[in-house]
Amino acid sequence: MHNTTNHHHLNHQQQQQQQQTQNSHTSTSRSSDSGAGEPCATGNKWASRLLRECARAISDKDSSKIHHLLWMLNELASPYGDCDQKLASYFLKALFCKATESGQRCYKTLTSVAEKSHSFDSARKLILKFQEVSPWTTFGHVAANGALLEALDGEPKLHIIDISNTLCTQWPTLLEALATRNDDTPHLKLTVVVTANIVRSVMKEISQRMEKFARLMGVPFEFNVISGLNRLGELTKEALGVVEDEAVAINCIGALGRLAVEERGGVIQMFQSLGPKVVTVVEEEADFSSTPYDFVRCFEECLRFYTLYFEMLDESFAPTSNEKLMLERECSRSIVRVLACDEELEDYSTSGGECERRERGSQWSDRLKEVFSPIGFSDDVVDDVKALLKRYRAGWALAQPHQDETGLYLTWKEEAVVWASAWKP
CATH class of the missing domain: 3.40.50.150 (Vaccinia Virus protein VP39)
Incomplete structure (x- = not known):
């Protein structure tokens, strides 16, 4: 993504806001550099705050605010950073696609890249490693x-x-x-x-x-x-x-x-x-069924779910795990699909x-x-x-359904997943 806004064009209030976010971002980075591996659930959650603002701006069609927030997120996001930086990176891609109506194209590109690198051995290794560290699928x-x-x-x-x-x-x-x-x-x-x-x-x-x-x-x-x-x-x-x-x-x-x-x-x-x-x-x-009708509501649910998922990956895998990165990239495709692809315009065959x-x-x-x-x-x-x-490690549990429901729930830190x-x- 290109930085289309220049720093000098920000007004004084925007500069202040960016400075606050930079400060919180720097402190989060430091704590993860020290080897603590700062999980998503701690810190002051700058990513979700900015992402929510951006989703609301897109829903309101407020182009100058969209422009500014996309630029700021782009400055702070990284797929290789801590949990906040990753959330910012992957949701930024989806929000950019939604704002520019390029979701279909982006999703096809991401999928074809994934298909090219997909072999039986890599897929099997990924699934088995995930099953070893987390009961999410098992x-x-x-x-x-x-x-x-x-x-x-x-x-x-x-x-x-x-x-x-x-x-x-x-x-x-x-x-x-x-x-x-x-x-x-x-x-x-x-x-x-x-x-x-x-x-x-x-x-x-x-x-x-x-x-x-x-x-x-x-x-x-x-x-x-x-x-x-x-x-x-x-x-x-x-x-x-x-x-x-x-x-x-x-x-x-x-x-x-x-x-x-x-x-x-x-x-x-x-x-x-x-x-x-x-x-x-x-x-x-x-x-995620409300996307066509209520973008902000679907965005909130998507952010809630993937924050949990990314936090779980962070705590289950080693920080430098290749498998973790591959699973996060799979999420990136799903997030673009949920938030930026208009199914009514979709060509199923491609x-x-x-x-x-x-x-x-x-x-x-x-x-x-x-x-x-x-x-x-x-x-x-x-x-x-x-x-x-x-x-598996602590944090996983089994929950029975409520009275009028059926089935079993796997919970992670008391949230059904x-x-x-x-x-x-």
Whole structure:
């Protein structure tokens, strides 16, 4: 981004404001230079203050204020700095794209750069390292696998339809559990539905590894990939190849939030038409569905959620971790997508066919209850999740839903961050 405003053009009040921000920024930098690794939650949060002002200015179409705040953020932001500097850097990009209406173009560029550097080994290493230091993804895997195994218990032929972006990292533990079942080992057909180009490029390698692992475990196994879709809303019952004598399960991890809001009901109805024994749904706990109507509200929610996420990464990884930087860059793409891409103008065939309209567990519950009934997680599954969380640093916990809600919540420092649930027709 270019510094389009010159320092001399700032009036006296703006200079004072910038000086205050510079001062607070310098003190934050010093504390992180000393090795303390200042997390997001401390300090005086200059980044969120300036970012909020900028979002409000964009909403009000106040061009001189937008100009000044973008310039000031650009002076202070750094993707390699402390948590405030990172938040400033990644949200600045999205706000600049929103102000200049260049979101679509920027998102496509960021995605194509990510695709070029994406290999199976780098993706696998990133996912495994993240799972090692944080239960953010493994929580959903353990909860969903527990519900799947209980619902499919005793069935000889299983067909799991996996709609997620987890590169099949969920399935080795499920295959192990099937291999040690008391009765005959069932036949498992796994159909993986892929919409993201990034994932599509590594599916061949994944299928070979999955087949090899199933042989090792002695589980009769068939692996199918459906990857010709531009977006999940195009998925049909016929494409999934469900056979009459199979016990069907549908596993959705982080997938439904990438569906256009108006397509969600239709996809959930299609799931029902497959007659599944169980549907597992795991989503991050954030509501980005209000963007087209209320930019400031969506911005506030986006800032809240990613401040939590960046703080969690900061405390989980070493300061110089490459994996942390890659995860933060993934967030950068998502933030641009949420705040600066107008879905009404979107060309699905060139954008990877996915949006970023997450909803909270309570909102998903309302949608899913229209065609499904919730299945409570058993004590055994809850115990498995609690045992998982003990392997990680302090700050993680399990929260039960409120009275009229369903599922389980993973919390980080008492804030709900991921929701897991199970459903039946």
